[in-house]
Amino acid sequence: MSDSPATPLLDQVQSPSDLKRFSDPELLRLAHELRAETISAVSQTGGHLGAGLGVIELTVALHAVFDAPRDKIIWDVSHQSYPHKILTGRREKMPTLRQKGGLSGFTKRSESPYDPFGAAHSSTSISAALGFAVARDLGGASETGHGDAIAVIGDGAMSAGMAFEAMNNAGHLKKRLIVILNDNEMSIAPPVGALSSYLSHLYAEAPFQELKAAAKGAVSLLPGPFQEGAKRARDMLKGLAVGGTLFEELGFSYVGPIDGHDMEQLLPVLRTVKARATGPILIHALTKKGKGYAPAEGASDGGHATAKFDVITGAQKKSKPNAPSYTGVFADAIVRHAAEDDRICAVTAAMPDGTGLKKLEDRYPSRCFDVGIAEQHAVTFSAALAAGGMRPFCAIYSTFLQRGYDQVVHDVAIQRLPVRFAIDRAGLVGADGATHAGSYDVAFLSNLPGFVVMAAADEAELVHMVATAAAHDEGPIAFRYPRGEGEGVDLPERGEVLEIGKGRIISEGQGVALLSFGTRLGEVRRAAEALAAKGITPTIADARFAKPLDREMILDLAARHDALITVEEGAVGGFGSHVAKLLSDEGVFDAGFRFRSMVLPDIFIDQASPEEMYRIAGLSASDIEDMVLRLMDVAKVGGKRA
CATH class of the missing domain: 3.40.50.920 (Rossmann fold)
Structure with missing residues (x-):
């Protein structure tokens, strides 16, 4: 459908301050209009859809209650920020999303005063929010002023160590800081790890009487599965020697879980937190990625990223590839080698589909490990797998490998451990821009003693380099390849082991x-x-x-x-x-x-x-x-x- 949706309330919004004039029932209707507008906009440009749809109500509530840009709303990763952009004066520019000279697909300081902190990698929001809170209390200069600092972080991003480092520091400093845990049980891929299991069962009483009153009856309003999870979690907590939650032990007051799509819960909780909070507080909101759009809700990734699509059917308008993708060629090659060598295994950091390792996981699940958004752990885990006699492939995008560089140096290179780094998205990647470009891996890896660094000229060369890496046991080895389709060359049935250091x-x-x-x-x-x-x-x-x-x-x-x-x-x-x-x-x-x-x-x-x-x-x-x-x-x- 090419016609724009009817949006009478949204048409009245030029900036977040306009939301202050709306009643609570009108804010709910505004959320419905914002969801329709987001779907319509992304259908024309492609981009990250599911994450934004999951925070529609939360976005409206945040801007209705708080006073951006004086209050700093920081979206972790920020691929969920499209609705935020629409409400902050950028609606007319949405057709330029992720295009040359257009809106970024992420928050960007140079784009708007309503984007206080740029982000496109995960788990930075709590550190940034704490920085704003401390700058506020120290009297730092800011053109937009200093108010509250609010971090919105997903359950997948919360699994990264940096988020816990920030929470530990925030709990120690005891600054007024608001963290909203957007728990949709899915980051890009389904989340993994103990924290995800913890969140899926967690329930605790609100620490403030005012919050208890504001969210009274919230559990009874939750969908059935959430109610059951809350009951199980209450039973679990009764058996703990020390009461409270993980977050409270880190120094945060905990509120939740609340239904992140229910404005009757969101608005009073946010208003009470704004009025009463004195130190760090975490609001646990349960949401659904892709909420309100059936094709996204039904997708395995919640409609995370999409090409242009038909709004009615959800069918994506992708061009037919002329050649296999480099990622697909890598995936097929590692599966073939794994079939011949049971020492071959693979590690990825929350990107089983993006790196192609889902194919290996489906075939050999015991030898494929998704460690969550934890690149540092992924690298050191791979190093120990190598030390333990396995032949690990650590498959990480170039831009994300930067996050594990210390581990590459100390845990892999210095120990000369034969970790095989499969570096996807090498070079310039297009619509995701500078934050996702694979520009630096050759420089930071080729400076390390004992490292072998290769780059595939085409997809056939990639097959040979996978074979070369699989056979290389003398130390660390890396091979890089770009996003997208190959050159269309004939692929060998079996990769050739290349002579190291020969062009x-x-x-x-x-x-x-x-x-x-x-x-x-x-x-x-x-x-x-x-x-x-x-x-x-x-x-x-x-x-x-x-x-x-x-x-x-x-x-x-x-x-x-x-x-x-x-x-x-x-x-x-x-x-x-x-x-x-x-x-x-x-x-x-x-x-x-x-x-x-x-x-x-x-x-x-x-x-x-x-x-x-x-x-x-x-x-x-x-x-x-x-x-x-x-x-x-x-x-x-x-x-x-x-």
């Missing part, structure tokens, strides 16, 4: 050599085709390895050409920097040899299509062609080296 010559030429690391090889080839029409035939090589470098191949290319250009989908400090050091150490530059390294620029690139982002980065085929032409002109002026 390959793709085609011979003269004058200038193009040395690619990763999937820019396709752009290098297209640049070479354009150059051929101008009478220039560069040599093309695929490095395969950033660590260790193929010294023999690189020095041979330098000896036989006037210039060398490296091309990669990573930041400065990565592959090109290591090649430059090799050439410098070998004295190649002393003879007038010319070298250029094409890398991601020293900026954060906002969301756009991957093709647009690489054009902004200066790494398209035409950019590579221009670099060759500039170098060739310089070479002609300066003359060839002796």
